Amino acid sequence: MAATVDPDRSAWDVIVLGGAAAGENAAQYASQFSGLSSVLVEDALLGGECSYWACMPSKALLRPVEVVDAAAHLPGVTAELRAAEVLARRDRVINHLDDGSQVSWALGAGIDVVRGYGRLAGERTVDVTRPDGSVRTLTARHAVVVDTGSRAAVPDVPGLRAALPWTSRDVTTMREVPRRVVVLGGGVVACESATWLRGLGASEVSVVHRGDRLLSRQEPFAGELVGEALREAGVRLLPGRNFTRVKRSDPAGTGHGRVHGGEVTVTLDDGTVLVADELVVATGRVPDTEDIGLDTVGLDPGGNLPVDDHQCVRGVAGDWLYAVGDVCGRALLTHMGKYQARIAGEVIAARARGAAELPSSAAGHVGLPQVVFTDPEVGSAGMTEAQAREAGVDVEVVEYDLAALAGTYVLREDYRGRAKLVVDRASDTVVGATFAGAGIAELVHSATTAIVGRIPVSTLWHVVPSYPTVSEIWLRLLETLRARRHEAGRE
Secondary structure, eight states: OOOSSOTTOOEEEEEEEOOBHHHHHHHHHHHHTTOOOEEEEESSOTBHHHHHTSHHHHHHHHHHHHHHHHHHTSTTOOOOOOHHHHHHHHHHHTGGGOOHHHHHHHHHTTEEEEESEEEEOSTTEEEEEOTTSOEEEEEEEEEEEEOOOEEEOOOOOTTTGGGOOBOHHHHHSOSSOOSEEEEEOOSHHHHHHHHHHHHTTOSEEEEEESSSSSSTTSOHHHHHHHHHHHHHTTEEEEETOOEEEEEESSOOOOSTTOOOSSOEEEEETTSOEEEESEEEEOSOEEESOTTSOGGGGTOOSSSOOOBOTTOBBTTOTTSOEEEOGGGGOSOOOHHHHHHHHHHHHHHHHHHHTTOSSOOOSHHHHHHOOEEEOSSSEEEEEEOOHHHHHHTTOOEEEEEEEGGGSHHHHHHOTTOOOEEEEEEETTTTEEEEEEEEETTOTTHHHHHHHHHHTTOBHHHHTTOOOOTTSGGGHHHHHHHHHHHHHHHTTOO
16 A cells, blocks of 8 residues: 555654554554644554464464363263364454555544655654655654564574574464464464464474473462363473474475475484474564664664653653554563554643643553453463562462352353462552453453552452352452451451
C-alpha cells in the first residue's frame, strides 16, 4: 500500500517509529485528548507482531485445542478437531496478513500513516526510505516515539541458521501441521507452540530446554503442572539439554509457515540425536534497534532503550524521544507495551500544553499481568515468591489446591491446579499471585487490581466471590491465611 497522506507533508507534532499495537496506542493517546497531529511510520503490517504473528494467531490455534480437551473431560460431550478448518479460522483472525482494516482504523482516528523504513536522523527527525528507494524526511514538533519491537533470537549453534528453523512467526502462521517437530526453549512460546502442535495432530513433538523446568520465570508449580500435562499429551520433554549441531538435508523453501522438503537432524549435548520435519526456535527475543539511527542522537545501536517512568529515553536531552513496547525491555508483553504507550502519549500531550504534573507508568509495572495459554493455563501478576525475597520483601505465602473448589469440579471432575499468593507482611498487601489450571485466565485481573491498588488483606476478605466459580479460590486462600495467622496468635 502506498503512503496514505500527502507525499509533500513533512511535519507532525508526534512521529511514531513503528506501527505495532503499542505504537498505535501512543499515536492515539498523544492526539485523542489534545489535538496533536500524529503519524505512524511502518514498513511492514500496521498492528505488528501481536496482530499477525503472536498473540492473535497463537490464541486462535490454542482455543480449539482447549475446547477439545475440555470436552474429553466431560461425560456425554464430544468434540472433533479438524486442523485444516482451524488453520483457516486462524487466517481470518489475522485478516490473511492484510492490514487494511488497521490502516482504516488509524485514518479514522485522525492518525496518518506513512509507509517505509524509518530511521532517526537527528533531533526530532526521521528519514523514511520508501519502497522505491527514495527517502522522505519527517520532523516532529514535540516528540518521536520508538516502537520498533523485537525479533526472535536464534542461538549461534553450528548448522542452525542454515537449517532454516521456524521462529514464532513461522509456527503461528504455518500452512500445514508437520508430523515431527523439535522445539528449542522452555518459555511461553515453546510451551504454547508444543501445546497446539500436538493438539493439531503432530505425531512427535519434542521440547528441548536448558533449565530443569519449564516456565522458569513463574512459580515452580506452574512449570511442573504444564510439563506433566504435555507429557500426558505425548510431548517428549528433554530438560537440562541444549543443541550442539543441526543439519537439514536439502533445505528449501521461503516464507512463514513453510514446510521444507528435507528432514532436520538435531544433536544434543548429551549425544541424543533427534530427527524431525521442522525445528522451532523459541529462545527469547532481541530488540530491533540496530538499524534505526540511534547513533544520530548519541545512542549506541542495538540493545534496549532505557526509559524513565514517563517512557522517555534516558541519555537524550530535551525530553523528546520516547520508547514503548519490547524495544524498551521493561516487560515484553503486548498489554504492557500498550499501557506504556498510553502513558507516553499522555505525557507528550501534557508536556505540549505545559502541564506541571506528568503521568507515570510506575504503578502499572507493579502489576505485570501475564497469561500463558497452555493446558493448564498459567496466570500471574506481580512478583513470584523468589522475586519478592530477592527484592527484600518480608513475605508471607499461602497456597491452595484449585481442585478442591466446587467451581473447578463443575469444569472437570479430574481438575488439576494450584494457586499462590505472596503477601508483604509490612503492608499486609498482595505483591504477587500465580494460578495454574483450566479456566484461570480471568483471575489475573482481580490479582492485578489487588496488587496495583495495594488493597489490604483485611479488605480483600470482604470481596465476596460468586459461587460456584473458579474465583472462589480467593476466599479459600484468604481463609487459609487467616487460619494460619490465628493459630500463630497474629489474628
